[in-house]
Amino acid sequence: MRDCCGLLTLKNEPGKNMGSVQLKVQGFVADVCSTLSYENSESSPVEAVFVFPMEEDSSVYDFHAEIGGVKIQAEIREKQEARDTYDDALSSGQQAFLLEESDESRDVFRLSVGSLPAGQKATVCLSYVTELAVEADGALRYCLPAILNPRYTPAGLCLPVLQAQSLTTPVSGASGGLVPYSLSFSAHLASPSGVAQVKSNCDLTPLEYLRDDKTQAQVSLSPGHKFDRDVELLVYYSHPHQPTAIVEGGLASATPGSLMGDPLVMVSLYPEFPAAASTPQSSCGEFIFLVDRSGSMDCPMSNMESGPMRIESARDTLLLLLKSLPLGCFFNIYGFGSHFEAFFPESVKYTQQTMDSALGKVKGMGADFGGTEILEPLKDIYSKACRPGHPRQLFVFTDGEVGNTKDVINEVKKHAGTHRCFTFGIGEGASTALIKGMARVGSGHPEFITGKDRMQPKVMQSLRFALQPAVNNIVLNWDVPAGLEVVPVSETPKVLFRGHRSILYAQLKGKFDESAVGLASLQYSLGDEPHKTEISFKLQSDKHTGLTTHRLAARTLICSLEEGGSVEGEGEDKEKVKERVVKISTEARVISTHTAFIAVNKDLNQAVQGPLIHRNMWPQRRSLRGQALSYSFMPQVEMLCDDQSDMFCGDVMYMDSGFNAMSYDTAPDAEVKEDPMLTLISLQKADGSWELNESLVSVFEKKEQEAISKMPAEVSDKAVWATVLALLWLHGFRADLKEEFLGKRASLKPCLEAGNRLLGCKVEPQTLAL
Structure with a gap:
C-alpha cells in the first residue's frame, strides 16, 4: 500500500x-x-x-x-x-x-x-x-x-x-x-x-x-x-526586551464579575539580574542528558532536499553542552528508545578523562533503540538521590513522537521540587505539547532545533539558564487605586532567568478611573539580596486588541486547571476540575481537552443521499534526498469505526515497536564540510584550553608551522598560545557566539598582540577581560 x-x-x-x-x-x-x-x-x-x-x-x-x-x-x-x-x-x-x-x-x-x-x-x-x-x-x-x-x-x-x-x-x-x-x-x-x-x-x-x-x-x-x-x-x-502592560476591556455581553466580563491586564516582564549575581556557578550542579535514540531520530531534520539527520543534530547539541560544563560538576548521559541505557552507573565528576570517555560514546550514538519510551528512563533518573550541593538539571533531547504526552509531563511535575527540566525539540514536527510542557512544569526552558543555523546560541542559552543561581521568594505585587481589586489569573512564576520573559495575566474587579495608573512589581531574592522588576501602566483599555488578552488568559487558566487536576484530582475532584474547565471554555469560546466546536447545517432542505465514505490522513515522510521513506508497520491497519468516543479511532495506529525497519532509497551522501565552529568546540579541553595542532589551526585556515613561528618568544606553553588564538578567532569572526567560552580561559594577555597579527583581527584586551 x-x-x-x-x-x-x-x-x-x-x-x-x-x-x-x-x-x-x-x-x-x-x-x-x-x-x-x-x-x-x-x-x-x-x-x-x-x-x-x-x-x-x-x-x-x-x-x-x-x-x-x-x-x-x-x-x-x-x-x-x-x-x-x-x-x-x-x-x-x-x-x-x-x-x-x-x-x-x-x-x-x-x-x-x-x-x-x-x-x-x-x-x-x-x-x-x-x-x-x-x-x-x-x-x-x-x-x-x-x-x-x-x-x-x-x-x-x-x-x-x-x-x-x-x-x-x-x-x-x-x-x-x-x-x-x-x-x-x-x-x-x-x-x-x-x-x-x-x-x-x-x-x-x-x-x-x-x-x-x-x-x-x-x-x-x-x-x-x-x-x-x-x-x-x-x-x-x-x-525586544522592553517591559509592556496592556489593559483590555471586558466583553459587554458577558456577566459582570466573570473572566470575560471584567477588564484584564497582561504584563510582560524581563528580569535583569545584577552582573555580580548573574555570574554562572563555577563548579556546582549535576547535569543529566536524556537523548532520544529511537528509530525516528534517523529521519531528516526537515523536508528540505539536504540537511542533517535528527540524531546528528542531537549529537552536535550534546557536544556543545559537554564542552561547556564547569569543572567540578557531575554529569551522566542516558539514551532511550524501547529500552534505555546510561553511560555511567551513577553520575561522574566532570574531568578531562570522563569528558573524553563520554565524547567517545556520543560519537557512536545511533538511532537504533526502537520505539520512543521516555517515561521509564525518567523514573530511573528520579529514583536516584540528588547530590548535596549540586542541584540536578535534566536536559531532554527528542523529536517528541510519543503518545503518552500527559503521563510524561505529570512525571516531570511530580519531581519538579528537586529537578529542573530543559528540553530540546529536534527537527520539524516535534511535539510542542511535550517539549513545552516538560519545561514548563519542570521550571526549565524549551528550545526547538530545526537546523544548525541557530543551534549554538539556543543550546548555550539553556545552559546559562541552568547555571544561574536559584531565585527564591518570588512574589508578584500590585499597586492600584482604591476600589480596584486585582485577581491573578496566571500563577506567579516559580523560576526566573536573567533576560527571560515572564507573562502574567490578572483580572481587574471594581470601578476605576481609566486615566489612573497601576503598578506591577515582581520581587525576588538572589542569595540574600532582594531584587525587584516593575512596570507602571495606564488603566485605559487598549482599543485594538479585541479579546486577545482574555482568550490567552482563559487558555492559561484552563491549562493550569487541567495540569493540576490530572495530577492531584481523583474521583469527585477530577469531575469538579472538568466542570470548571468546561464552564470557562464555553464562556470564553476557547477550546480545551474537555470541549469541542460543533457546527451543523440546519438549513439543508433534504438529507444527503448515498453511502458515506470515510477518508483519513496517512503518514508520509521524505528522505534526505527527497525520496519517500518506507515505513514497516506490523501490522499496518486502517481502523474505521462509528464510535466517536474512541478518540481518533479512524487513524493508522502503531501496533509494533516502531521504526526498527526503515528502508532508505538514497544515494551515498556527498562529503559535507564540517562547521568550523563545531570543530573548534570538539577540540576544547575540559578546563577550557586548546592544544596547538593541525586540527586547530585548520579552523583558522592556517598551517601549524606558521602558527608556531608567530608564537611570542616569552611564551613557552603552546597551550596558552593555542587558547588565545581560539578566543581571538571567536571574538574576531564569530562574535555572536563569544559568550559560550568566556567561563573557561587561562591567562592569555601576553599572546594577544601576536595573535591579532597572525589572524588579521583587532580584538582589544578589555574584550577578553584580560
Missing part, C-alpha cells in the same frame, strides 16, 4: 485543496486566521477527517464553515455532547463539522467534515491566538506547522494515537509524484518599539513598512510556495 496523506479519492488521487493563513502580530502576541477549501470530486458523499498540528499554547477561539454558500457558525460544547451531536447529524443525513483537541496532546487537533456531497465545495476557517516565543537572539518566533510526526504507543499501553500529518503537507498522486497543497500566507506586524527585520526558512516577499516610524509592516510568502515543511517566521524588534 502506498503511503499517502491528504484527502484521497476512490482512485487514490488527492482531492483539490487550497489554504490561506493570515497572521497578525501585535507586540509578542499572534492572532491567526487559517482557511482550508476542499472540493469533493468523488461520486459519493464523503466524511473527511483531517488531523493536524498546532502550537501547544495556542488558544482556538473561533471555527466556522461555509458550504453551498451558507455560513455555519460553530458552537463550543462539552466534548462528548459535541460528538453525539455530530453523530446524530450524520446519521440523519445532515452536514456537520466537528473540531476537537486530542485527549493526549494539546498540540494535535482533529477536524471532521461530515456528509460532503459529491461535487460540492466546503471551506472551513479556524482562528486562534498564541504567545510568541523569544529566541536566544531576541527574535519572536512564529511557526506554522506543516508536519505532524507519528506518535509512538509505549509497550503495554493501549492508547488511541494519531498517525497522520498535516492536511497541508504534500500528497502522492497516482503517478507517485508529489502534489503540494497550495498555500497563501500573509503577516501584518505591529510593535511600538519598531519592526527591525523579518527572517524565515521560506522565501518571503520584501518587507513593506506601512508607517515611516516602522511600527507597522507586512510580509508574505513568495508566490508558488510548496507547503512541504514548517513555515518559521522570525520577527526582530528594535527593542
Whole structure:
C-alpha cells in the first residue's frame, strides 16, 4: 500500500485543496486566521477527517464553515455532547463539522467534515491566538506547522494515537509524484518599539513598512510556495526586551464579575539580574542528558532536499553542552528508545578523562533503540538521590513522537521540587505539547532545533539558564487605586532567568478611573539580596486588541486547571476540575481537552443521499534526498469505526515497536564540510584550553608551522598560545557566539598582540577581560 496523506479519492488521487493563513502580530502576541477549501470530486458523499498540528499554547477561539454558500457558525460544547451531536447529524443525513483537541496532546487537533456531497465545495476557517516565543537572539518566533510526526504507543499501553500529518503537507498522486497543497500566507506586524527585520526558512516577499516610524509592516510568502515543511517566521524588534502592560476591556455581553466580563491586564516582564549575581556557578550542579535514540531520530531534520539527520543534530547539541560544563560538576548521559541505557552507573565528576570517555560514546550514538519510551528512563533518573550541593538539571533531547504526552509531563511535575527540566525539540514536527510542557512544569526552558543555523546560541542559552543561581521568594505585587481589586489569573512564576520573559495575566474587579495608573512589581531574592522588576501602566483599555488578552488568559487558566487536576484530582475532584474547565471554555469560546466546536447545517432542505465514505490522513515522510521513506508497520491497519468516543479511532495506529525497519532509497551522501565552529568546540579541553595542532589551526585556515613561528618568544606553553588564538578567532569572526567560552580561559594577555597579527583581527584586551 502506498503511503499517502491528504484527502484521497476512490482512485487514490488527492482531492483539490487550497489554504490561506493570515497572521497578525501585535507586540509578542499572534492572532491567526487559517482557511482550508476542499472540493469533493468523488461520486459519493464523503466524511473527511483531517488531523493536524498546532502550537501547544495556542488558544482556538473561533471555527466556522461555509458550504453551498451558507455560513455555519460553530458552537463550543462539552466534548462528548459535541460528538453525539455530530453523530446524530450524520446519521440523519445532515452536514456537520466537528473540531476537537486530542485527549493526549494539546498540540494535535482533529477536524471532521461530515456528509460532503459529491461535487460540492466546503471551506472551513479556524482562528486562534498564541504567545510568541523569544529566541536566544531576541527574535519572536512564529511557526506554522506543516508536519505532524507519528506518535509512538509505549509497550503495554493501549492508547488511541494519531498517525497522520498535516492536511497541508504534500500528497502522492497516482503517478507517485508529489502534489503540494497550495498555500497563501500573509503577516501584518505591529510593535511600538519598531519592526527591525523579518527572517524565515521560506522565501518571503520584501518587507513593506506601512508607517515611516516602522511600527507597522507586512510580509508574505513568495508566490508558488510548496507547503512541504514548517513555515518559521522570525520577527526582530528594535527593542525586544522592553517591559509592556496592556489593559483590555471586558466583553459587554458577558456577566459582570466573570473572566470575560471584567477588564484584564497582561504584563510582560524581563528580569535583569545584577552582573555580580548573574555570574554562572563555577563548579556546582549535576547535569543529566536524556537523548532520544529511537528509530525516528534517523529521519531528516526537515523536508528540505539536504540537511542533517535528527540524531546528528542531537549529537552536535550534546557536544556543545559537554564542552561547556564547569569543572567540578557531575554529569551522566542516558539514551532511550524501547529500552534505555546510561553511560555511567551513577553520575561522574566532570574531568578531562570522563569528558573524553563520554565524547567517545556520543560519537557512536545511533538511532537504533526502537520505539520512543521516555517515561521509564525518567523514573530511573528520579529514583536516584540528588547530590548535596549540586542541584540536578535534566536536559531532554527528542523529536517528541510519543503518545503518552500527559503521563510524561505529570512525571516531570511530580519531581519538579528537586529537578529542573530543559528540553530540546529536534527537527520539524516535534511535539510542542511535550517539549513545552516538560519545561514548563519542570521550571526549565524549551528550545526547538530545526537546523544548525541557530543551534549554538539556543543550546548555550539553556545552559546559562541552568547555571544561574536559584531565585527564591518570588512574589508578584500590585499597586492600584482604591476600589480596584486585582485577581491573578496566571500563577506567579516559580523560576526566573536573567533576560527571560515572564507573562502574567490578572483580572481587574471594581470601578476605576481609566486615566489612573497601576503598578506591577515582581520581587525576588538572589542569595540574600532582594531584587525587584516593575512596570507602571495606564488603566485605559487598549482599543485594538479585541479579546486577545482574555482568550490567552482563559487558555492559561484552563491549562493550569487541567495540569493540576490530572495530577492531584481523583474521583469527585477530577469531575469538579472538568466542570470548571468546561464552564470557562464555553464562556470564553476557547477550546480545551474537555470541549469541542460543533457546527451543523440546519438549513439543508433534504438529507444527503448515498453511502458515506470515510477518508483519513496517512503518514508520509521524505528522505534526505527527497525520496519517500518506507515505513514497516506490523501490522499496518486502517481502523474505521462509528464510535466517536474512541478518540481518533479512524487513524493508522502503531501496533509494533516502531521504526526498527526503515528502508532508505538514497544515494551515498556527498562529503559535507564540517562547521568550523563545531570543530573548534570538539577540540576544547575540559578546563577550557586548546592544544596547538593541525586540527586547530585548520579552523583558522592556517598551517601549524606558521602558527608556531608567530608564537611570542616569552611564551613557552603552546597551550596558552593555542587558547588565545581560539578566543581571538571567536571574538574576531564569530562574535555572536563569544559568550559560550568566556567561563573557561587561562591567562592569555601576553599572546594577544601576536595573535591579532597572525589572524588579521583587532580584538582589544578589555574584550577578553584580560
